Amino acid sequence: MLAGIGKTVRVLIPADALPDLPVRDLLPEVTATLAAAGAAVLVAPPGTGKTTLVPLALAGPGRVLVAEPRRVAARAAARRMAALLGEQVGERVGYAVRGERKVSRQTVVEVVTTGLLLRRLQRDPELAGTSVVILDECHERHLDSDLALAFLIEVRGVLRPELQLLATSATADSDRLAAVLGETGRPAPVITAYARTYPVEVLWSPPPVPIAPPLGLRVDPKLLDHVAATTRRALAEGDGDVLVFLPGAREIDTVAGRLRGVDAEVLPLHGRQSGAAQDAALRPGPGRRVVLATTIAESSLTVPGVRSVVDGGLSRVPRMDHSRGLGALVTVAVSRSSAVQRAGRAGREAPGRAYRCWSQAQHDRLAAQPEPEIAAADLTGFALDLALWGDPGGAGLALPDPPPAGALRAAVATLHDLGAVDDEGRVTARGRALAGAGLHPRLARALLDGATLVGARRAAEIIAVLDDPGSTTDDLVRAVRQARAANTAPWRAEVRRLTAATSPDPAATTAGPAAPPETAAPGEAGRAGRATHSAAARIPDDLATGLVVGLAFPERVALAREPGAREYLMAGGTAADLPPASALAGTPWLAVASADRTAGARTARIRSAAPLDEDTAREVAAALYREDTEIGWIDGDVVARRVQRLGAITLTTRRIADPKPAALREALFTGLRATGLSLLTWSRATEELRARLAFAHAALGDPWPDVSDEALLADAEDWLDLGTARRRADLAKLDVASALRRRVPWSVAGRLNDVAPERLPVPSGSQVRVDYSDPAAPVLAVKVQEAFGWKDAPRLADGRVPVRLHLLSPAGRPVAVTSDLASFWRQGYPQVRAELRGRYPRHPWPEDPLTAPPTRRLNPRSR
Numbered sequence: 001m002l003a004g005i006g007k008t009v010r011v012l013i014p015a016d017a018l019p020d021l022p023v024r025d026l027l028p029e030v031t032a033t034l035a036a037a038g039a040a041v042l043v044a045p046p047g048t049g050k051t052t053l054v055p056l057a058l059a060g061p062g063r064v065l066v067a068e069p070r071r072v073a074a075r076a077a078a079r080r081m082a083a084l085l086g087e088q089v090g091e092r093v094g095y096a097v098r099g100e101r102k103v104s105r106q107t108v109v110e111v112v113t114t115g116l117l118l119r120r121l122q123r124d125p126e127l128a129g130t131s132v133v134i135l136d137e138c139h140e141r142h143l144d145s146d147l148a149l150a151f152l153i154e155v156r157g158v159l160r161p162e163l164q165l166l167a168t169s170a171t172a173d174s175d176r177l178a179a180v181l182g183e184t185g186r187p188a189p190v191i192t193a194y195a196r197t198y199p200v201e202v203l204w205s206p207p208p209v210p211i212a213p214p215l216g217l218r219v220d221p222k223l224l225d226h227v228a229a230t231t232r233r234a235l236a237e238g239d240g241d242v243l244v245f246l247p248g249a250r251e252i253d254t255v256a257g258r259l260r261g262v263d264a265e266v267l268p269l270h271g272r273q274s275g276a277a278q279d280a281a282l283r284p285g286p287g288r289r290v291v292l293a294t295t296i297a298e299s300s301l302t303v304p305g306v307r308s309v310v311d312g313g314l315s316r317v318p319r320m321d322h323s324r325g326l327g328a329l330v331t332v333a334v335s336r337s338s339a340v341q342r343a344g345r346a347g348r349e350a351p352g353r354a355y356r357c358w359s360q361a362q363h364d365r366l367a368a369q370p371e372p373e374i375a376a377a378d379l380t381g382f383a384l385d386l387a388l389w390g391d392p393g394g395a396g397l398a399l400p401d402p403p404p405a406g407a408l409r410a411a412v413a414t415l416h417d418l419g420a421v422d423d424e425g426r427v428t429a430r431g432r433a434l435a436g437a438g439l440h441p442r443l444a445r446a447l448l449d450g451a452t453l454v455g456a457r458r459a460a461e462i463i464a465v466l467d468d469p470g471s472t473t474d475d476l477v478r479a480v481r482q483a484r485a486a487n488t489a490p491w492r493a494e495v496r497r498l499t500a501a502t503s504p505d506p507a508a509t510t511a512g513p514a515a516p517p518e519t520a521a522p523g524e525a526g527r528a529g530r531a532t533h534s535a536a537a538r539i540p541d542d543l544a545t546g547l548v549v550g551l552a553f554p555e556r557v558a559l560a561r562e563p564g565a566r567e568y569l570m571a572g573g574t575a576a577d578l579p580p581a582s583a584l585a586g587t588p589w590l591a592v593a594s595a596d597r598t599a600g601a602r603t604a605r606i607r608s609a610a611p612l613d614e615d616t617a618r619e620v621a622a623a624l625y626r627e628d629t630e631i632g633w634i635d636g637d638v639v640a641r642r643v644q645r646l647g648a649i650t651l652t653t654r655r656i657a658d659p660k661p662a663a664l665r666e667a668l669f670t671g672l673r674a675t676g677l678s679l680l681t682w683s684r685a686t687e688e689l690r691a692r693l694a695f696a697h698a699a700l701g702d703p704w705p706d707v708s709d710e711a712l713l714a715d716a717e718d719w720l721d722l723g724t725a726r727r728r729a730d731l732a733k734l735d736v737a738s739a740l741r742r743r744v745p746w747s748v749a750g751r752l753n754d755v756a757p758e759r760l761p762v763p764s765g766s767q768v769r770v771d772y773s774d775p776a777a778p779v780l781a782v783k784v785q786e787a788f789g790w791k792d793a794p795r796l797a798d799g800r801v802p803v804r805l806h807l808l809s810p811a812g813r814p815v816a817v818t819s820d821l822a823s824f825w826r827q828g829y830p831q832v833r834a835e836l837r838g839r840y841p842r843h844p845w846p847e848d849p850l851t852a853p854p855t856r857r858l859n860p861r862s863r
Contacts, residue, residue, distance in 0.1 A: 012056045012092060012108070013085055021049030023193045027057040030166070033189050034058070034132070038156065039165040039181045041174045044193035046341060047302060047348045050168050051136055052080045055093075055109045058164070062131025064109045067117040069142045070296050071097040072271055072278045077136075078102070078111040079279070080302075098438055099497045114144035119438065121151045122388050125159055132164040138177055139169040141372035141400070143382050150397035151389060153181065171337055171369075180398050200309075200347040205230050206359040214314060214331035216596040216605060219251055223357070227312045228258035230355050231290060235264060238353055240307025241289040243297060245342050247314040247331045252292040259290060269293040269303070272468060274490050298341045302348065309346040309354040311339060317370075318377040319596075320407065330596060335370045336363065372401050379403055380441050383411035384420055384427070388435055392425030417623060418445050437501040443467055444501075446552035451502040454544040460498035462548040464491060466593055475583050476549060476593055476610040477542045546610035549591035550620030556592035557612065557621045559649045563588070568606070570595075571624050571647030576604040587611045591620070614651070621646050631656065631663035633671035637728040638664060664726055665717075671728065672720075673713050679731045680720075686737040691772035692756040693740065696748075698775035699797035700755065703745045719743040755797050763790045763854035770796075770803065781806040784815065784832065785843055788854040793819050807832075810840045825849050 018024050023044055033040045044050035051073075055064045068074040078095035085092055094103030095111040103110055112120070114135070120127065127133070133152055138145055149167060156163050167177050174190050181188035207226040214220070227244065234242045242264070246252050252268045259266050269281035269291050281291050284304045291303050295315050315338065319330045334342070339356065346352025356363065374382070382403065386394045392412070394403060415421045418441055420431030427435075437444035443463050450459035465479045473479050483491050539547070550557050555572030564586045566578040576595050578585050589612035597604035618625060624647040631640045640659035644651040672679055682690075696704040705711070712719070720739045725731060744752065756778075759767040764786035771779040778796060780803045787807060794803050802819040809815050815832050818824045829849055837845040842859045846852035 012059050018053055018056070018084065019049060021047070021053060022196055023049040023053050026191060026193050027053065029191055030054060031057055033191060034164040034166060037189050038161065038163075039153075039188045040167075041177045041181060041188055041190045042166055042168045042193070043171070043174050043190060044168060045170050045195040045197075046298075046344060047197065048193045048195050050193065051077050052084065054166070054168075055111075055132075055134060056081060056084065058132045058134070058166070059108045060131050063107070063129050064132045064134065065117065065127065065130050066109065066111040066134045066136060067114045067145070067148060068111060068136050069114050069140055069145055070271055071113055072269075072273075072296050073137075074111045074113050075278070076282055076302075078109075081109060081111075099493045114142065114148050115438075117148050118144055118151070118385060119435075121148065121155070122385070122435065125151075125155055127155065127160070127163065130163070132166065134166045134168065136168050137170060138167045139171045141370065141374070143373045143377055143379075146372070146374055146400050147382060147385055149180065150394070150399045153398045154396075170341060176400050180400050195344070197344060198347040198349070198351045200343050200351070201353045202343060203353055203355045204360050204363075205233075205355045205357055206362070207357065214247075214333075216330055217248070217250070217316075217607065219247060219314065219331055221254070223312065223314075224251055224254050225258065227310060227357055228255050230357055231255070231259060231310050232262060234308040234310050234353065234355055235262060235288070235290070238308045239288075240350070240352075241285075241291060241303070241305040242308045242310060243303050243306045243345050244290060244292045244310040244312070245297065246292055246294065246312050247316040248294060248329075251312070251314075252294070255292055262290065264288040264290045266290045266292065269297055271296055272490075274488065295338070297345065298338060303345065304349070306345050306348065307350060307352045309343055309352070311342050311354065311356050313339070313356065313358045315370075318373060320376060320378040333366055335367045337369050339363065339366070374399070374401050374403055378440075379407050379411035380414050383408060383415055384431060384435055384441050387415065387421050387425060387427040387431060390427075392421070415441060418442070437498070439463065439467060439498075439501075442552040446548045447498060448502060449551050450548040453547060454539050456499050456502040457495070458541075458544055459502065459548055460495045462545050463498055464494045466549065466552065467494075474579060474606060474608050476608050477545045478583070479608070480541065480545055542611045543613065543616060546589075546591040546612040547616050547620055549593045549610050550612060550617065553591065553593060554621035554624060555647060556595065557617045557624075557646065557649070558590045558592050558606075558609070559617075559646075560586075560588050560590075567603070568592075569649055570604075571621050571649050573648035574604050575602070576606050578606050578609075582606075584609055584611065589613055589617050591617075617646060618651075629656070631659045632667045633674060636671075636675070638667045638671065638726065640664070640667075665722055668722055668725055668731065669716055672716055672731065677709055677712060679728065680734060680736050681732045682736060686740065688758070688769075688772070689737050689740055691775070692752065692758065693744065695756045695772045695775040695778055695801075696752065696797065699801050703748055704755075705743045705745075707740065707743070757796070760794055760803070762786050763788060764856050765854075766856060777801075777804045779804050779806055781808055781814070783808045783810065783812075783856075784829075784849075785810075786854050786856055787821070788844075788846070788849045788852040790821055790854070791850065793821050809836055810843045 030042060042050055042054065055066050058064050066077065068077060074095050074097050078089050078093050081093040082089045082091065087093065089095065090102035090104050091106050093109045094107040096103065096116055097113050098116065135145060135149055138149065152165050156165060165181065167181060169177060178187035178190050207223060209222055211223045212220040227246065231242055231244050244255065246255060249270045249272050252270060256266050256268060265285055265287060267281040267289055269278060270293065282303060289305065297303055313334055314331050315334050316329050316331055343354035346354050386392055391397055393408065412421065412425055415431065418434065420428060420434050420441055422428055433448060434441045434444040437447055439447065443466055447459055447463045450462070461484065462480055465476060465483055556570050558568035558570045558576060561567040561569060566582065566585045568576050568590060570576055570592060576592065584590060590609040591612050592606055592609045594607035595604040596607060626645055628643050628645065630643055640656040642654045642656060690707050693705060693707045697706050719742055720734065725734065741749070756772065757770060759769050760780055762768055762782050766786055768780055768782050771781065778801065782805065784807050793805050795801060796803060804817060804819050805821065806814045807816040807824065816824055816828050833845045844852065844855060844859060
């Protein structure tokens, strides 16, 4: 087959020997387009042969590198291509995934994971010896895929213009890919293959009972019951194999248990399995099969024999709560495009059925496409890749979507705290060492630094568990012991790989199975340049696990709120609770590895953790330790103390006996502003004085002072003398009236009694108190008999404001409210006289009140 225009012809397999899949007829167009344009997009639905036929067609004098987003897909694609050539994997077709590589000098097509491709690009940006790179399943929008695409575009533009780049997508949404791959104003060519599929009948199968929405990693058991029941229905109603989509390995195990006794072989398929177990699910069996799979079966893998699909409607995606530093996998509803791809698996080989475990109305409300991982995931590893590439921030890269600015800032801050980047965001030698471990930077830091404290092998064991999100227990110590006891081949391989990553001499740590630290070779840790075996072995497993977890997540070191409680406070400030039945309940200190917080929840839920003690907590979170001298208003009073803290966790508190007076004064004024003027004692005389001043200010303005709450609090330091006050209770002892008088400027202070007199004389000779409660209308309450002969109401504030008279009955009840006495005597008084003279016969009720003498006395009793 032609490898492309201008290239040496290399026939790996005759065209007529290739399977008759839709993409086969497009292979000449693909090779010609890449030869002419250098980059292209191939849109081909699952089952068209894009993953296995295109690399064989593009093989030329250089190697073809195929990048898959998942390890299982990389291995499966390599095995399928090798089988087409009639060879074993590792000859002309090979693969490389984390911890495993099968290639030889003959290899011309190599399938790798996108994560491994990124590592190669960082080591050798030119990809020497490679002529074509195929980025498969770009529509899934994984972080690694987006970043590899951006790096390769830059490589083509700067270093290797002859390097050919093909991005494949299983969905028709290819415009963005084409724009990114192409030149300004000229998108890359798009080649489309159409699947030859059989009709698939979609059956809506919502659960018969209400289902709780997913919460973090938790899935309602009733939904899993329904998925199992729907799977039994699919087996009964159709023939062939059944492919069931579930969000994770835990749900797969649960549904497998509910399917015991069915007349079919039940096989799991997920990324945590060994290669042999994955191969078993991808090979046809002698009888009917039920394959329980995660999203890995959506697009890049072909599961043969499937006639029915049961879709649980959920998938698991990474999410990051940047405000609390909590990153975790969460369970979400699938998108409509993902549901279409899943259903299409039933129509690969014959007509089929797709059972969707939700209603059509719910389907219409689903998101059209899955959210790009860059929009919500933890970007720490992404930011380290950018720094290693020499482009911190990624501003110069052709990313399909830019990273969220806040998330990227948080990621760079984390890298800076780890020592991976400098103040300008440039990668450091430590950053390169962390990247070389092939882990998230936090886990890499815990592996490398933990090896010096607990031994390289034990640190590797703990990290191997931390890097596996499928643990079924919240007790990480128990999880590590379970992994040791199971001693599976993947576990051994990963522990060997991680142990080697801690050593400058990989040969010193690559041999032999993983073993408990107590039985490790005495010289092994020393050869790795780590702590001596005897020193590491003295640290018990529980503390070693907590130490390594704390090194990875120092801000998640947590202290119980109370002895024996399930409620904790993390050093980062997040409150978190253990599950009700957790074996860790009552542990004073924890190193939290995983926690999530749902929208609206008051606290986070701890998913996995290990015990700590205070000394170890201080050690692993040393960067968060601080000693503060606090003199301030705290929890409603003045506090003067010295505090030791680990982030938000208070370790010790000591009272300061002799705080500085200026600091106390500032704290008291802070408390006054925070709590309000109610902290002061307001006697009746003080309240009246304040009301008079408020009236003067309202009537005359400056220089009479504003005595509203806002004004008094704003400049409290100017008028309130704290004297020797040291605490809240002392504020209640202050002379507020004298303080208010000091607030009045000397130029007007002597005129207060003229402007706003405390009392006013009335015609009877009484001195009646003025009520200034309403600064706009001061009130004088006086009995009608004491006002006889009074023609005009008095005026205040230099005659500007008339007093509002409350004229009272002999019983002290208002019978009239007026500022116009003349009008009252003329119109209102006759009616009042008529109503009250019979009720109060001993009080004078003259017909002419203007000429009657005012009096406070009663008429003499008649004899």
